[in-house]
Amino acid sequence: MSGIVRWGIIGAGGIARRRTIPALNLISNARVAAVMDKNGVTLSQLREEYGIENCYQEEEALLGDPEVDAVYIASPVKFHLEQARRVLDAGKHLLIEKPVALDAGEAEELLRYASGKELCTGVGMVMRFHGGHESIRKIVRDGLLGDIVSCRAQLTCWFPKMDGNWRQVKAIAGGGALTDMGIHCIDLMRYLLGDEVEKVCGMVDHKTFDYEVEDSVSAVLRMRKGADCFINANFNIPDEAAHCPLEIYGTKGSVLAYDTIGQDGEGDIFLTVSDSEKGYASSQVRSGTDGGRKLPYEQVNIYARQLEEFSACILEKRPARTTLADACQTMKVVDAIYRSSLEERTVYLD
Numbered sequence: 280m281s282g283i284v285r286w287g288i289i290g291a292g293g294i295a296r297r298r299t300i301p302a303l304n305l306i307s308n309a310r311v312a313a314v315m316d317k318n319g320v321t322l323s324q325l326r327e328e329y330g331i332e333n334c335y336q337e338e339e340a341l342l343g344d345p346e347v348d349a350v351y352i353a354s355p356v357k358f359h360l361e362q363a364r365r366v367l368d369a370g371k372h373l374l375i376e377k378p379v380a381l382d383a384g385e386a387e388e389l390l391r392y393a394s395g396k397e398l399c400t401g402v403g404m405v406m407r408f409h410g411g412h413e414s415i416r417k418i419v420r421d422g423l424l425g426d427i428v429s430c431r432a433q434l435t436c437w438f439p440k441m442d443g444n445w446r447q448v449k450a451i452a453g454g455g456a457l458t459d460m461g462i463h464c465i466d467l468m469r470y471l472l473g474d475e476v477e478k479v480c481g482m483v484d485h486k487t488f489d490y491e492v493e494d495s496v497s498a499v500l501r502m503r504k505g506a507d508c509f510i511n512a513n514f515n516i517p518d519e520a521a522h523c524p525l526e527i528y529g530t531k532g533s534v535l536a537y538d539t540i541g542q543d544g545e546g547d548i549f550l551t552v553s554d555s556e557k558g559y560a561s562s563q564v565r566s567g568t569d570g571g572r573k574l575p576y577e578q579v580n581i582y583a584r585q586l587e588e589f590s591a592c593i594l595e596k597r598p599a600r601t602t603l604a605d606a607c608q609t610m611k612v613v614d615a616i617y618r619s620s621l622e623e624r625t626v627y628l629d
Contacts, residue, residue, distance in 0.1 A: 523546075
């Protein structure tokens with residue numbers, strides 16, 4: 280392989296067309312070699328829009344293309360496990376969109392299948408690549424906020440009922456607001472805190488729309504080091520009304536971020552560091568504070584950064600930042616939230 284990874288894409292409509300293909304055109308160590316989609320109209324449009332010559336309607340054709348080194352899977356979740364197996368059997372490196380599979384059992388099955396193969400594998404947990412989130416992670420790891428006490432992460436959108444939309448069909452998507460959006464919040468908490476989930480309490484609801492999957496999720500995650508993380512994911516909040524907050528509070532300060540949990544790599548972050556040694560103040564005056572110091576960070580295309588780093592991992596034969604093992608841990612939390620809501624109890628993780 281030369282210094283450029285040649286990518287094939289399975290499921291070239293949707294997120295691949297909106298984000299991944301444009302991102303691949305921004306980086307120097309990768310390029311689009313082939314795309315596959317069942318929709319012939321989509322393929323014709325991609326050929327015209329991006330000049331992609333190798334357009335296939337069958338997976339086998341793309342996987343048999345010798346010009347393809349790695350494959351990005353962005354198909355409906357129902358097909359992830361079997362398609363990923365075929366990619367690995369074809370000797371191609373694998374980056375698969377979240378959720379990695381319909382449930383934790385399928386995710387672990389894929390992890391076992393990939394084990395021992397000398398291929399780079401990873402999952403598209405793209406929020407990890409936000410420049411601001413990387414800064415927050417360093418602040419937490421450096422102890423600037425002290426011991427982490429409480430956190431909150433929210434990701435929402437307005438997603439009304441649409442005939443034929445596979446994300447609203449449980450057997451195809453696996454779930455709704457939790458698997459599509461809340462999963463990013465869970466993974467981000469694990470990543471930023473460098474911690475794992477010990478137990479969960481969750482509420483999964485159909486509040487607004489009458490499709491099969493949930494449109495609202497609220498959950499509390501107790502982390503092993505003691506922090507409580509509040510997760511909200513919604514398909515029923517208008518985009519204009521949402522700011523998708525990320526909040527981390529510790530014994531020495533806080534980080535408050537707005538609009539960073541999203542697809543654009545943007546948003547504002549405010550850092551407050553307090554003198555926790557000064558003692559108790561009975562007045563508890565909070566008015567008049569400036570909300571913290573606005574934190575500068577590198578704004579990047581998070582999809583391009585993810586693909587650039589993953590391509591470098593392939594070329595340098597090193598593990599990806601977002602591994603299949605990581606994805607399995609997050610899927611276990613997702614499954615626990617569904618179980619907690621169904622059984623109306625706290626669910627402990629191993």
